[in-house]
Amino acid sequence: MTDSEARSRASIGARRSPATEKAVLDAAESLLAETGYSGLSMDAVARRARASKATVYRWWPTRAHLLIGVYDRRKAQLAMRQSGPLETDLLDFFEALFGLWRQKPLGDLFRLLIAEAQFNPDAMAAMTQYAAERTRQTETIFTAAAARGELAPHVDTAAAAEVAVALAWNHLLTNRIAPEDEDLRAMVSHLAAGFTCGAKGAAA
Amino acid sequence: MTDSEARSRASIGARRSPATEKAVLDAAESLLAETGYSGLSMDAVARRARASKATVYRWWPTRAHLLIGVYDRRKAQLAMRQSGPLETDLLDFFEALFGLWRQKPLGDLFRLLIAEAQFNPDAMAAMTQYAAERTRQTETIFTAAAARGELAPHVDTAAAAEVAVALAWNHLLTNRIAPEDEDLRAMVSHLAAGFTCGAKGAAA
């Protein structure tokens, strides 16, 4: 956004200005990248976006809303493969997810969202909704495995997805999403064994 | 007595004052309980503890250090029973842990510690250390089950403990630690099944 753009962004009347929205979210994102979450103040965002504080507050009442706004623009789809066997699919899933989180600023954004959710109900709602979506998506790995007869009879696909997601979060929140992690391979192997043991088509 | 308290708080010379340390941590804890994390400002703590800001900063350089300080005083031991069978032990574990977290301010304290760890390396270190300790403790459930021959041959006790802890965290961070949760019972049952399936002594 250049200065002249900013200057021309005065008002479009009694409607929300898309140019301002973009300017504000751009400012928020660049501030996050440059100075971290602590640098994401409403003042700084307004200043950098050449927006008035009133405007920022009108559309993003708290800094958590800004975080969510940036996050929503950025959140990416994860390509899920369910070609089997389960262990391979699970490893693919974890590696794809960790790879996504390793891209700046996606992983940090999600960490911050989880952290913010511990204080802020709005952030909690946004985070919960996203988590549910991700869990549902993850569940497809297990429904596909079930269709292939790989799953043990006791396995509930939703519960299995929750276990996988919980482990992924745990790694994110404790800074263990580095690539080529041998522990990750062992963990996935162990997990798959628990879900497939006793199934007829296991590891077939 | 106020007088002797006051006099003993006056000064003990060029050594750290234990009375002040207690006063500051008490103040921090009560502020956390009353006004939440956002109310835990260095100013407010110093004011309530009748300590000078310099003293607070001398020993607790950031608000995260205060959080860790309060948390360290409060962190409780969890009574672990390994009488078997595994499913019962696991349910006991989750219910005891969630019960602990439901006590004010323990659960919030740990949530805040995890959240703070996402920005603050000191908090991350404290949190990581505590998490490791808790995971090791949790592992005993599984080693006992293994000794009883309940565990499936593929199960690694450390990995199993990590799964259990990750699930517990996930529930805490998404506000699902309410008592008498039927989902919890189902989850534990599902988990135990994965760990025991195929073992000779399973559900014996």
Add this chain to the structure above:
Amino acid sequence: MTDSEARSRASIGARRSPATEKAVLDAAESLLAETGYSGLSMDAVARRARASKATVYRWWPTRAHLLIGVYDRRKAQLAMRQSGPLETDLLDFFEALFGLWRQKPLGDLFRLLIAEAQFNPDAMAAMTQYAAERTRQTETIFTAAAARGELAPHVDTAAAAEVAVALAWNHLLTNRIAPEDEDLRAMVSHLAAGFTCGAKGAAA
């Protein structure tokens, strides 16, 4: 530049609040009267004026500016009589000036201004400007005396005024502005003699 002009014309923002200005100067003045210069802290002024520190700092960047602000509101005109003879006029001048300085808080205000000027260039500028004004005013005593033919031929009116003002300051700074001072009368008599000796109309 057209660009900056355009931007500056786009919006002028909110205006300075006169009520706040008065409240701050009132607070500063009352604090000076009650607790002296050392009690004139920015914090205390903001507190008493129910103004935010940012506001105080916005308009009075240092406590010297507050001092100057209070002083500017208070500085009084001195009624000068030039009815002659010079000795009477001079005595009138010193007694009127010392009388003014004896009124709380004027004398202290000026002493503080002179003291502050020894560290602070802003205070020095304000003080210098005021001193020049006062000296010019004082000079009228001597120009009137010259018009009446009372002055010795060697006397430069500006230099004479400087001598008078320097003596007045000296008395202020060494705490000798008490009323009915016999020394003052002697000093003035001596001074007048030096300025008039040898003049045709002297003491006529």
Add this chain to the structure above:
Amino acid sequence: MTDSEARSRASIGARRSPATEKAVLDAAESLLAETGYSGLSMDAVARRARASKATVYRWWPTRAHLLIGVYDRRKAQLAMRQSGPLETDLLDFFEALFGLWRQKPLGDLFRLLIAEAQFNPDAMAAMTQYAAERTRQTETIFTAAAARGELAPHVDTAAAAEVAVALAWNHLLTNRIAPEDEDLRAMVSHLAAGFTCGAKGAAA
């Protein structure tokens, strides 16, 4: 003062340590030179002198006492010549005095002493005493002139000295002690004329 000197300066028993006194005054003086009066804090002096704050406070209860202490070590004698005529002697006096004040840190020291005296009674006492001494010294110029018959009959030597000193102060406090000042020459000439006019031996 080297570090080892400082370390060996532990104590000489139940009497005041001259080494410490020197170290403290040296520290105060160098701080004044480097950072001005505002940098002359008790903490900084103690730190630089490797003295304890208690020791500094024991012997110099306020920072004004430090100022006076430094000033007393530094104050210099002024060589006074009374060879006549008065105008030359006066010009010599002013030029010698201004030359002294122009030497770092003497002029600033005296300005600060006068400023400090406006708040602090101790500083006022020290300053008053020094001023009296200087005035008495200055008076010798006029008594010598009187002995030579240069003085007009109305002139009181004490009053004349006060006028001279007041003018000198005025120049110091308003930053007009630069060398080779033509105004100074005019002022002195004017002053001398006032003191000598009508005397038999004037300009003899």
Add this chain to the structure above:
DNA sequence: ACCTAAGCGAGACGGTACGTCTCGTCTTGCG
């Protein structure tokens, strides 16, 4: 030779002011 008393460096302590920053609200005038 011992004892007492004071001075000493060190630095923790309760306070409080510093000057800056952010918060969320409000006001002003342009488009």
Add this chain to the structure above:
DNA sequence: CGCAAGACGAGACGTACCGTCTCGCTTAGGT
């Protein structure tokens, strides 16, 4: 009416200095 600009009250930030205190030491001078 939305907008940029920005003043405002409130108050936290982290640093610095205030003056007081205790600590453990060193040493002078009296016993």
